Amino acid sequence: MALLRTQGHSAFIEWQLDPSSIDDSVCDAFLAQFPTLNLLPHELYAYDPNVVRTELMRACVARGILSRRQLYERMVEFWTDHFNVTARDVGHLKPIDDRNVIRAHALGNFSDLLHASAQSPAMIAYLDNNTNVAGRPNENYARELLELHTLGVNGGYSQSDVSEVAKCFTGWTYYNRPSDGVLQGTFRFMEARHETGVKTVMGQAIASGGIQDGLDVLDLLASHPNTAKYVGKKLIRWLLDEEPSTGLVNAVATTWTATQGDIKAVVRAILSPENIANAPFKLKRPFHVMVATVRALRANVQSVNSVPAWLGAAGNQPYAWPAPDGYPDDSDHWKDLLLPRWNFPAAVVAGSVAGLSVALSTTMRDPRQLVSRINAELFHGTMDAQTSAILSQFARGGRLTAQRCLDAYGLALASPQFQWF
Amino acid sequence: MSLDPIQAYGCSEYRALSRRSFLKSSAAAALIVTSPSWLPRVAYADSGGSDRDIVVSIYLRGGADGLTLCAPHGDDDYYAHRPQLAIPPPDSSDPNRLTDLDGFFGLPPAMAPLLPVYQAGHLAFVHACGLTSTTRSHFDAQRFMEVGQVGAGASDGWLGRHLATVSPLDGASVLRGVTFDTAMALTMVGAPLSLPVNDPESFGILGTSSTRDDRAGRIGQMYDHDDVLNVVADNTMATIALLETIDFAGYTPAGGASYPPSQFGDALRATAALIRANVGVEAVHVNKNGWDTHASQGVVTGTMAGLMDDLALGLLALHADMEASGHLGRLIVVVLTEFGRVVAENGSLGTDHGHGGAMIVMGGGVVGGQVMRTWPGLATEQLFAQRDLAITLDYRDILAEIVDKRLGNPNVGSVFPNYTATYRGIVV
Numbered sequence: 116m117a118l119l120r121t122q123g124h125s126a127f128i129e130w131q132l133d134p135s136s137i138d139d140s141v142c143d144a145f146l147a148q149f150p151t152l153n154l155l156p157h158e159l160y161a162y163d164p165n166v167v168r169t170e171l172m173r174a175c176v177a178r179g180i181l182s183r184r185q186l187y188e189r190m191v192e193f194w195t196d197h198f199n200v201t202a203r204d205v206g207h208l209k210p211i212d213d214r215n216v217i218r219a220h221a222l223g224n225f226s227d228l229l230h231a232s233a234q235s236p237a238m239i240a241y242l243d244n245n246t247n248v249a250g251r252p253n254e255n256y257a258r259e260l261l262e263l264h265t266l267g268v269n270g271g272y273s274q275s276d277v278s279e280v281a282k283c284f285t286g287w288t289y290y291n292r293p294s295d296g297v298l299q300g301t302f303r304f305m306e307a308r309h310e311t312g313v314k315t316v317m318g319q320a321i322a323s324g325g326i327q328d329g330l331d332v333l334d335l336l337a338s339h340p341n342t343a344k345y346v347g348k349k350l351i352r353w354l355l356d357e358e359p360s361t362g363l364v365n366a367v368a369t370t371w372t373a374t375q376g377d378i379k380a381v382v383r384a385i386l387s388p389e390n391i392a393n394a395p396f397k398l399k400r401p402f403h404v405m406v407a408t409v410r411a412l413r414a415n416v417q418s419v420n421s422v423p424a425w426l427g428a429a430g431n432q433p434y435a436w437p438a439p440d441g442y443p444d445d446s447d448h449w450k451d452l453l454l455p456r457w458n459f460p461a462a463v464v465a466g467s468v469a470g471l472s473v474a475l476s477t478t479m480r481d482p483r484q485l486v487s488r489i490n491a492e493l494f495h496g497t498m499d500a501q502t503s504a505i506l507s508q509f510a511r512g513g514r515l516t517a518q519r520c521l522d523a524y525g526l527a528l529a530s531p532q533f534q535w536f
Numbered sequence: 537m538s539l540d541p542i543q544a545y546g547c548s549e550y551r552a553l554s555r556r557s558f559l560k561s562s563a564a565a566a567l568i569v570t571s572p573s574w575l576p577r578v579a580y581a582d583s584g585g586s587d588r589d590i591v592v593s594i595y596l597r598g599g600a601d602g603l604t605l606c607a608p609h610g611d612d613d614y615y616a617h618r619p620q621l622a623i624p625p626p627d628s629s630d631p632n633r634l635t636d637l638d639g640f641f642g643l644p645p646a647m648a649p650l651l652p653v654y655q656a657g658h659l660a661f662v663h664a665c666g667l668t669s670t671t672r673s674h675f676d677a678q679r680f681m682e683v684g685q686v687g688a689g690a691s692d693g694w695l696g697r698h699l700a701t702v703s704p705l706d707g708a709s710v711l712r713g714v715t716f717d718t719a720m721a722l723t724m725v726g727a728p729l730s731l732p733v734n735d736p737e738s739f740g741i742l743g744t745s746s747t748r749d750d751r752a753g754r755i756g757q758m759y760d761h762d763d764v765l766n767v768v769a770d771n772t773m774a775t776i777a778l779l780e781t782i783d784f785a786g787y788t789p790a791g792g793a794s795y796p797p798s799q800f801g802d803a804l805r806a807t808a809a810l811i812r813a814n815v816g817v818e819a820v821h822v823n824k825n826g827w828d829t830h831a832s833q834g835v836v837t838g839t840m841a842g843l844m845d846d847l848a849l850g851l852l853a854l855h856a857d858m859e860a861s862g863h864l865g866r867l868i869v870v871v872l873t874e875f876g877r878v879v880a881e882n883g884s885l886g887t888d889h890g891h892g893g894a895m896i897v898m899g900g901g902v903v904g905g906q907v908m909r910t911w912p913g914l915a916t917e918q919l920f921a922q923r924d925l926a927i928t929l930d931y932r933d934i935l936a937e938i939v940d941k942r943l944g945n946p947n948v949g950s951v952f953p954n955y956t957a958t959y960r961g962i963v964v
Contacts, residue, residue: 251883430718
């Protein structure tokens with residue numbers, strides 16, 4: 116905020132677009148308690164898959180709370196949904212996908228991201244491409260590649276294209292046996308399982324043969340104008356506006372095409388000062404509400420281990436969405452379950468979320484002083500009049516004990532104002 | 537490890553990214569939900585309440601394979617297309633054979649517990665039915681089917697529109713519809729007095745107990761000022777009070793019914809508790825995920841067998857519970873899925889996205905004991921696009937007849953816009 120005020124909008128965005136330049140040592144130190152985050156694929160198999168999944172989930176929550184690279188983490192969240200792989204379905208493989216696909220390319224180039232995802236054992240296992248073999252194709256990956264990852268469902272492909280793309284990816288699998296040694300859990304192309312012959316995708320002949328068939332399809336899709344439009348629009352929805360204008364969608368697609376899918380350039384175009392000034396409110400997802408609650412309260416974070424269960428009850432546990440389309444980026448989807456949004460802050464201030472504790476000033480005996488302090492600490496002085504008035508009434512509703520002060524903080528975070536970006 | 541909060545939060549980048557920090561004027565008005573244009577044209581049905589059914593909508597997400605749920609053993613092409621995945625016919629000696637229903641269709645072992653319900657005339661299958669859109673996208677197909685209109689964007693669901701166009705079963709009800717999940721199913725979106733409930737046993741305000749009522753009241757006041765969330769907040773408060781009066785944990789099913797120990801079983805058990813509590817809930821939606829069986833489908837043991845086992849035991853328990861407690865006559869259950877799967881198995885012992893499929897209808901008013909269909913055949917030239925079971929019956933024919941005859945709502949044209957339903961005689 117200080118940087119935003121002193122250096123202005125552009126400097127702030129540029130700073131956030133260069134995450135490696137942002138010191139994140141506090142977050143990194145916290146993450147050191149999760150050894151599986153940095154293991155090589157074959158090393159992960161020494162752990163129970165539930166431990167692997169749980170550590171990744173906790174790391175996601177910890178990063179949401181502690182990382183200063185917030186725009187980067189928002190982009191990681193976006194691509195995690197875009198290339199969704201339900202963690203429970205893929206055993207030990209999810210952390211490698213998170214690390215080498217999503218986090219490696221979240222602000223990189225879309226084509227690199229797409230290629231990495233296509234060769235990610237987690238994605239291959241999730242969408243059954245390990246069983247996609249010559250003569251007996253399995254369409255699962257091919258369909259979602261076209262529908263969800265690139266062109267979009269109305270992106271101009273046919274059932275025939277799905278079948279042909281499936282053939283192009285026959286033989287794309289991964290080493291999955293202990294006897295594979297250090298290769299276990301890594302990508303493998305099996306020439307013997309690859310369907311030979313020319314395939315036709317979107318009217319183009321795919322004739323290179325071997326692994327190049329799949330690589331050619333990825334290049335074709337990554338550079339397709341419908342991909343720029345479809346994925347670009349999703350990014351606008353995520354960062355700015357759930358119902359973007361056609362003009363903005365076209366402008367962002369133009370940037371996408373001109374920069375050959377440079378994600379930073381696309382984000383920069385979306386987050387212009389004008390666009391942000393004109394953006395409508397957007398409902399936070401439960402994940403955003405809960406990490407923002409901990410940040411706003413400046414809670415002492417000894418552990419985040421109890422937070423995933425809260426997120427689960429709110430329908431937003433990391434890596435748990437059960438279908439390949441990822442958590443909905445849609446305020447309508449999230450608006451009907453308010454109770455966890457009210458209860459989480461109430462539980463944090465009451466000290467009943469294990470691992471999180473607050474050290475707020477609770478010595479105010481004047482309700483006005485309390486409300487003004489909450490306004491400054493949680494809302495940077497922007498608390499709306501209704502919230503302020505109702506909070507005052509609550510503060511006056513009984514003896515202003517330390518507990519009532521804390522509950523007032525929790526109540527403020529349950530307010531509708533806190534639910535919207 | 538412990539963190540110094542000041543060190544951890546040296547900067548407030550996250551909040552700096554907040555929209556509100558940049559906004560000068562309120563744009564929330566753009567999000568205000570307006571009344572749908574069809575609403576004024578509707579004549580509210582008043583059927584006098586108690587003779588109307590309570591509807592339980594179950595959605596099998598992922599595209600359940602209709603040729604396994606209710607298998608056509610009388611069609612030789614079923615066996616020709618599925619050398620590994622077809623289940624042996626009822627007259628075979630294989631212990632994992634089908635259980636015959638009508639001489640042509642049979643139940644897989646995992647569904648066989650439902651045979652007595654079928655024989656009692658309380659359960660019917662509808663086959664070669666579904667959504668006539670040619671899409672093979674889960675997400676489009678689910679959306680079109682739940683909205684009730686091919687090609688529709690996400691707006692209101694068919695069950696939501698039903699509840700919006702019929703007078704309440706109980707005029708004093710504060711909760712007419714429930715989706716047992718963490719979000720409303722699109723099927724029910726648009727329904728008045730309806731909410732998602734993840735866990736009915738713990739649906740209440742937490743935090744410091746001495747200030748709970750005070751805080752709840754203040755939250756209610758705060759949400760009066762949010763044009764988007766105010767209705768949900770009101771419904772939530774009323775639902776908290778309602779659900780507190782029902783002992784879900786101590787609920788005893790009637791007739792010795794035993795719900796399976798699963799999320800699905802829990803949801804149906806809670807459904808039964810709501811029905812028997814007679815609190816004016818008239819629609820329940822339950823999602824059951826996991827039917828996208830591209831690989832290792834497991835029709836006798838494995839993935840799909842496990843799903844069917846849970847489905848069948850859940851329906852069986854709900855039937856027994858409702859029958860023994862005298863509620864079966866006002867229960868109607870519909871089981872839908874977005875599409876069936878390709879007739880021929882793939883190389884992964886699974887099946888890819890197809891077209892026609894099967895649905896299940898259960899309840900006291902169902903013309904049960906039948907597999908309703910106009911069977912199109914499974915020879916390659918009889919298939920849709922040479923690969924899928926053709927659709928000879930639009931799923932909306934079944935739902936519209938139920939909405940009209942069992943749910944007391946003659947406004948089927950509003951529930952299923954731009955569609956003229958043909959009633960097939962699925963219910964009395």
